[in-house]
Every structure is written in C-alpha cells, then in structure tokens.
Amino acid sequence: MDSDSNPPLHEAYEMLLNKTRNSNEQSGCDDDKVVVVVVEDTELAVINVRHLAESDEVRREKCKSEIAKASEEWGFFQIVNHGISNDVFSGLRVEREKIFQQTFEKKSKENTFFNFSADSYSWGAPSATCIRQLSWSEAFHIPLTDILGSSESNTFSSTIKEFATEVSTLAKTLADILAEKMGQKCSLFEENCLPSSCYFRLNRYPPCPLASEIHGLQPHTDSSFLTILHQDEVGGLQIMKDGKWIAVKPNPDALLIIIGDLFQAWSNGVYKSLQHRVVTNPRLERFSMAYFFCPSNDTVIRSCTEKSEYRNFSFGEYMQEVRDDVQKLGYKIGLPKFLIR
Ligand SMILES: O=C(O)CCC(=O)C(=O)O
Numbered sequence: 190m191d192s193d194s195n196p197p198l199h200e201a202y203e204m205l206l207n208k209t210r211n212s213n214e215q216s217g218c219d220d221d222k223v224v225v226v227v228v229e230d231t232e233l234a235v236i237n238v239r240h241l242a243e244s245d246e247v248r249r250e251k252c253k254s255e256i257a258k259a260s261e262e263w264g265f266f267q268i269v270n271h272g273i274s275n276d277v278f279s280g281l282r283v284e285r286e287k288i289f290q291q292t293f294e295k296k297s298k299e300n301t302f303f304n305f306s307a308d309s310y311s312w313g314a315p316s317a318t319c320i321r322q323l324s325w326s327e328a329f330h331i332p333l334t335d336i337l338g339s340s341e342s343n344t345f346s347s348t349i350k351e352f353a354t355e356v357s358t359l360a361k362t363l364a365d366i367l368a369e370k371m372g373q374k375c376s377l378f379e380e381n382c383l384p385s386s387c388y389f390r391l392n393r394y395p396p397c398p399l400a401s402e403i404h405g406l407q408p409h410t411d412s413s414f415l416t417i418l419h420q421d422e423v424g425g426l427q428i429m430k431d432g433k434w435i436a437v438k439p440n441p442d443a444l445l446i447i448i449g450d451l452f453q454a455w456s457n458g459v460y461k462s463l464q465h466r467v468v469t470n471p472r473l474e475r476f477s478m479a480y481f482f483c484p485s486n487d488t489v490i491r492s493c494t495e496k497s498e499y500r501n502f503s504f505g506e507y508m509q510e511v512r513d514d515v516q517k518l519g520y521k522i523g524l525p526k527f528l529i530r
C-alpha cells in the first residue's frame with residue numbers, strides 16, 4: 190500500500206513510548222507490553238450449517254444443538270456452507286482495496302463519494318494513553334443505515350448491499366436458533382435487528398515491525414448480539430478460553446461467529462461474549478471484515494430468564510457508555526458496568 194495511505198502508526202507509537210518514559214502515571218497502563226500467554230492452535234468447532242435446511246429433523250436439531258453448545262462453552266464457532274457466495278466476497282475484496290488505498294488525509298475526512306461520515310474511519314486507537322492500548326490497524330466502521338438508506342449508486346454501495354442482504358438472513362437464523370435453544374420463541378430479532386440497524390466493519394492491519402510489542406486490535410468483546418467475521422489467510426485472530434489465548438487458524442471456507450455482549454446479557458450469561466484480539470504480523474498485511482448483528486438504539490435488552498445478573502438497558506445507552514469509557518480510559522468496560530450489585 191502507498192505510504193500516503195498509511196495512518197501515522199509509527200508516530201503514534203513513538204509518542205506513546207515517550208509519554209511512558211517521561212511519566213510515572215499508571216492509569217490502567219501498568220503493563221506496557223502485550224502479555225505473552227500460552228497460545229494453542231487447536232481445531233475449533235466447524236459447523237456445517239447446510240444441515241439446517243435438511244428435511245431430516247434429527248440432523249437439523251443436531252446442528253442447532255452444536256450451535257448452542259459452542260455459544261455456551263466458547264462464545265465462538267466457525268460455519269461452513271453458509272450460503273454466501275464467493276462472488277460477494279471477491280466483490281468486497283475489490284472494494285476494500287479501493288477504499289483503504291485512498292490517502293490517509295482523504296480517509297480521515299467526511300467522504301461524500303462513499304457517503305460516510307468522518308467518524309466511520311478510525312486508526313490506532315485515538316484515545317490510547319499507553320502502548321498496550323494502541324491498535325496497529327485502521328478500520329471503516331459503517332452503520333449500514335448509511336448505505337441501505339442511500340440512493341447513491343456506486344460499486345461500493347451495491348456490493349455492501351448485496352452482502353448485507355445475504356448476511357442478515359444468516360445472522361437472524363443463528364440468533365433465532367440461540368433463542369429457541371433457551372426455550373424462547375421471540376420476535377426480538379425480527380422486529381428490532383433490521384439490516385439497517387446493523388454495522389459493517391472493514392479492518393486493515395499493516396505489517397508491524399514491532400510485532401511482539403503491540404496489538405493489531407486490543408482485546409475486546411463485541412457489543413453486538415453476534416458478529417459474523419471473515420478473515421483472510423494471514424492469521425492473527427486469537428480468542429480467550431479459560432485464561433489462554435487460542436489462535437484461530439484461517440479457513441478460507443469458513444465464517445467465524447462471535448457471540449457479543451447483547452446475547453450474554455439477554456441469555457443472562459448462558460451464551461458467552463467472547464474476548465478476542467488480533468496480534469500483528471511483522472511482514473504481512475492482513476484484512477478482515479465483520480458484520481455486527483445489532484438492534485436499533487431504542488431496543489431494550491432484558492434477560493429472557495426470570496432473574497438476571499444485568500439490569501435492563503437500551504442498546505443506545507450501552508453504546509454511549511462504551512464510547513464514553515473508550516474516550517476517558519482508552520478501553521471499553523462493557524457489560525460489567527450493567528451488573529446488578
Ligand atoms: O480482524 C479480526 O480478525 C477481528 C476483528 C474484530 O474483532 C472486530 O472488528 O471487532
């Protein structure tokens with residue numbers, strides 16, 4: 190990628206390094222290195238979702254149970270035969286290239302061609318106060334309402350629209366299965382998680398010569414009900430299980446499903462919102478794209494169980510807390526703030 194396109198990550202790194210050297214402030218940054226922990230490269234569950242369309246009920250139910258079990262035990266699974274065509278992904282790759290190749294200056298400004306607001310673009314973690322909070326990456330985080338609601342016609346918006354239509358059906362199918370396995374038949378997703386309330390994110394991780402020291406993306410949970418993630422062949426995604434980071438081997442045929450905070454709150458902790466992070470690569474550029482299955486801002490998330498660990502909250506309120514914490518602290522707190530004490 191052209192040097193004009195890259196965000197000033199090196200400068201941000203130097204600045205944070207100097208800041209750490211010159212100050213004794215701790216501010217949640219007591220450990221300025223990425224903690225090196227055991228990484229196991231295991232075979233993670235791969236679920237063939239074609240079975241959901243089978244006439245044989247036993248096979249259908251078995252597949253649904255696998256989905257629920259993985260969401261309870263891991264908060265993560267991979268799916269194959271998901272029905273989203275390779276053509277859609279090829280189209281997305283072309284558009285992604287175009288959008289990241291623009292100059293950094295252009296990316297950071299309001300973009301009328303792509304119809305994005307300036308805050309769709311982010312890089313490096315702007316409110317990082319120490320190196321541990323720096324993410325060696327850039328991203329476009331796009332509210333799908335900006336694209337689906339626009340009459341703008343260009344290859345970027347038509348490719349995203351096509352993807353959004355296919356992926357939203359998949360997301361809703363998975364969410365309905367998870368609700369059914371909690372004994373709930375509800376209209377929550379049908380009524381509140383419309384394609385236009387969801388988000389699409391394009392991530393780019395430039396090669397990082399300081400690989401062992403910095404994250405590509407700092408550890409976090411997703412604020413969605415669930416996330417559908419596509420990663421390229423480079424690798425770097427790690428998930429947290431029983432206190433260990435586990436590397437997710439790239440599988441070109443699979444999509445990754447990550448349970449987010451809203452499902453954890455809604456299921457009162459039965460489904461686990463998964464901590465994950467991306468580690469950098471010293472030589473290779475990496476890309477990923479994520480679809481966040483989210484409700485409208487005014488949707489109230491209340492547990493489907495009689496008693497809940499979490500108080501009720503609206504999605505809008507939740508996101509506001511997340512934004513405020515990231516701004517103030519450099520990182521997200523998320524669900525622990527909503528625990529009933
Ligand atoms: O790049 C990846 O593999 C993970 C991206 C991610 O976690 C996110 O965008 O929330």
Ligand SMILES: [Fe+2]
Pocket residue numbers: 409410411465
């Ligand atoms: Fe994530």
